[in-house]
Amino acid sequence: MSYHVNEKGFYGQFGGAYVPEMLYPNVEELRQNYLRIIQEPDFQEELQLLLKDYVGRPTPLYFAPRLSEKYNTKVYLKREDLNHTGAHKINNTIGQVLLAKRLGKKRIIAETGAGQHGVATATVCALMGLECIVYMGEVDIERQAPNVARMKMLGAQVVPATSGSKTLKDATNEAIRDWINNPEDTYYIIGSVVGPHPYPDMVARFQAVISEEMRAQLLEKEGTENPKYVIACVGGGSNAAGAFYHYLDEPNVELIAVEAAGKGIDSGESAATSILGKDGIIHGSRTLLMQTEDGQVTEPYSISAGLDYPGVGPLHAHLFVSGRAKFMNATDEEALQAVLELTRLEGIIPALESAHALAVLNRLGAKPEEIVVINLSGRGDKDLSTYLKHFHFDEQ
Amino acid sequence: MNNRIKNLFANKPKGLLSVYFTAGFPSLNDTETVILELEKNGVDLIEVGMPFSDPLADGPTIQQSSTVALRNGMTIPKLFEQLQGIRQKTDIPLVLMGYLNPVMQYGVERFCQKAGEIGIDGIILPDLPLREYVDEYKAIFEKYNLSKVFLITPQTPEERIREIDSHTNGFIYMVSSASTTGKTLGLAEQSQAYFQRVASMKLQNPGVIGFGIHDNETFASACNHASGAIIGSAFVKALQQEGSLQENISTFIKSIKH
Numbered sequence A: 001m002s003y004h005v006n007e008k009g010f011y012g013q014f015g016g017a018y019v020p021e022m023l024y025p026n027v028e029e030l031r032q033n034y035l036r037i038i039q040e041p042d043f044q045e046e047l048q049l050l051l052k053d054y055v056g057r058p059t060p061l062y063f064a065p066r067l068s069e070k071y072n073t074k075v076y077l078k079r080e081d082l083n084h085t086g087a088h089k090i091n092n093t094i095g096q097v098l099l100a101k102r103l104g105k106k107r108i109i110a111e112t113g114a115g116q117h118g119v120a121t122a123t124v125c126a127l128m129g130l131e132c133i134v135y136m137g138e139v140d141i142e143r144q145a146p147n148v149a150r151m152k153m154l155g156a157q158v159v160p161a162t163s164g165s166k167t168l169k170d171a172t173n174e175a176i177r178d179w180i181n182n183p184e185d186t187y188y189i190i191g192s193v194v195g196p197h198p199y200p201d202m203v204a205r206f207q208a209v210i211s212e213e214m215r216a217q218l219l220e221k222e223g224t225e226n227p228k229y230v231i232a233c234v235g236g237g238s239n240a241a242g243a244f245y246h247y248l249d250e251p252n253v254e255l256i257a258v259e260a261a262g263k264g265i266d267s268g269e270s271a272a273t274s275i276l277g278k279d280g281i282i283h284g285s286r287t288l289l290m291q292t293e294d295g296q297v298t299e300p301y302s303i304s305a306g307l308d309y310p311g312v313g314p315l316h317a318h319l320f321v322s323g324r325a326k327f328m329n330a331t332d333e334e335a336l337q338a339v340l341e342l343t344r345l346e347g348i349i350p351a352l353e354s355a356h357a358l359a360v361l362n363r364l365g366a367k368p369e370e371i372v373v374i375n376l377s378g379r380g381d382k383d384l385s386t387y388l389k390h391f392h393f394d395e396q
Numbered sequence B: 001m002n003n004r005i006k007n008l009f010a011n012k013p014k015g016l017l018s019v020y021f022t023a024g025f026p027s028l029n030d031t032e033t034v035i036l037e038l039e040k041n042g043v044d045l046i047e048v049g050m051p052f053s054d055p056l057a058d059g060p061t062i063q064q065s066s067t068v069a070l071r072n073g074m075t076i077p078k079l080f081e082q083l084q085g086i087r088q089k090t091d092i093p094l095v096l097m098g099y100l101n102p103v104m105q106y107g108v109e110r111f112c113q114k115a116g117e118i119g120i121d122g123i124i125l126p127d128l129p130l131r132e133y134v135d136e137y138k139a140i141f142e143k144y145n146l147s148k149v150f151l152i153t154p155q156t157p158e159e160r161i162r163e164i165d166s167h168t169n170g171f172i173y174m175v176s177s178a179s180t181t182g183k184t185l186g187l188a189e190q191s192q193a194y195f196q197r198v199a200s201m202k203l204q205n206p207g208v209i210g211f212g213i214h215d216n217e218t219f220a221s222a223c224n225h226a227s228g229a230i231i232g233s234a235f236v237k238a239l240q241q242e243g244s245l246q247e248n249i250s251t252f253i254k255s256i257k258h
């Protein structure tokens, strides 16, 4: 079984490029050029230098002693929260902005949910001197206010998406519409392993640095490149794709994808696509999709803006259907408890998204000698007001 | 080739007016009334929009009509039920237009069979890739005598236009400029060059220009370059005016054709 994209842009039955003709030339241009450009030596040289000196890579692989003790297993955290801008998203935006420059594009657009991808895009645009427009759902503008402020400070224009549930899905719709209206000078930096081929593959390649580093770091610390488990949260699935990438063909490594259950799988307010979704098309990709019987997209829900999406990337749909990855989920409440636990046991305040990955530690069944790597995709600064309110620390 | 579409272009090779509306808008059961009124007012071809929750290629007007239509309860089975007896009442060519996902969930073959039975003439699914259509669905569309209409844009390379032309058998939907639906900037200079370029290719299918056509002037200008033009958002907006459906439709079509 192959877990990599085939020449038609599919992972098993999922993927492809279901775009209207207006987008066809743009997507084709990317498809024909992305591999060639990212394999060029001068591209790689520029990318590697920026990842090292600007982003701050490699990020540490941290052995978490008190968390390990509590769950009686060996827990490592891959510290993507320590990247410049505070999440894994910048691994991808650095790569794509270099690509956009080589394609001669002048104007950058992006969608964002939690605002981390928006900030990471605004950051690389400031660095490269490019115009930047970020679409963000109105609900997310509200709940991730610190990131909105950062984007503005960086010179990006933040455009509210006001349709549907006013979250990530709707921001993505608006970004795609912008691209349709500006086909010549504009480059769309998608923030996850979603969208039409070649985006899922391209974003996965840029995030693959996460598992590339994990392998080397584990070898050094544990004498083996392979842990027993790799755990990552899944919104669209880019941090998970990066954490899984170099383990896809290592059947002994169990890949655990954690989705947002929201208020509970059966509550009607959830974003657990692997359970609630079925085969469909969203944002140019055939994948698992939360939808009605009539094929209308369902509004998802999660307290975490970055996981509040009714689909998953086609790679993850394939990993789910083929059984290569195990899909678990965590509710809002479980994620919040995991936030407090990590904060108080290890002195690390995680993002709400990342906390979903932490929240399954107690039901993993990992043995004492087994190695568990959790991809800590981002830091929690953006979520502090939610945390303070939830734990009533604002009243003390 | 489908006879109603073929006859239309044979009998009226120039100046043809095609109108799009969203089924289920303004009210759930307006579908038949809108079709019959459009025909009565001299429209030549009708595109019946199947609403979708996430219409990527559409601007605010059609997004909003789609949202209202879905809230009103419009679905593909409902639309088929409304159109069941339509061929006893009118012979106007009817094309269904929508996004792939709802059709996929209904089942593509089942959809084509039902549309064929009702007397639908063509289907437009902008996000169904050409390759996938040719490899998986073309035989089905042909079996039920449905024309599959494809879009081209000013950015579509000549080679691809020829490929599209070879796989379709109704008309080609020429998107006037790179945009979502509902922009009213008029037809730009560059668009004229693109229209002429396509005209000079001598394609087997006639071309109809859509996107941005919203008044008498843009309609007339588009008709100079192709067999006709398609009006969508401007018509959907007209349906929201005060007054009866009949009045709104007649006033709007008169304003285009005067």
Ligand SMILES: Cc1ncc(COP(=O)(O)O)c(C=O)c1O
Pocket: A087, A088, A113, A114, A115, A116, A117, A191, A192, A193, A233, A234, A235, A236, A237, A238, A239, A240, A305, A306, A307, A351, A353, A354, A377, A378, A379
């Ligand atoms: C910190 C963090 N983790 C995870 C995600 C979810 O995205 P993905 O599934 O693409 O990694 C986000 C998205 O905004 C994020 O900010």
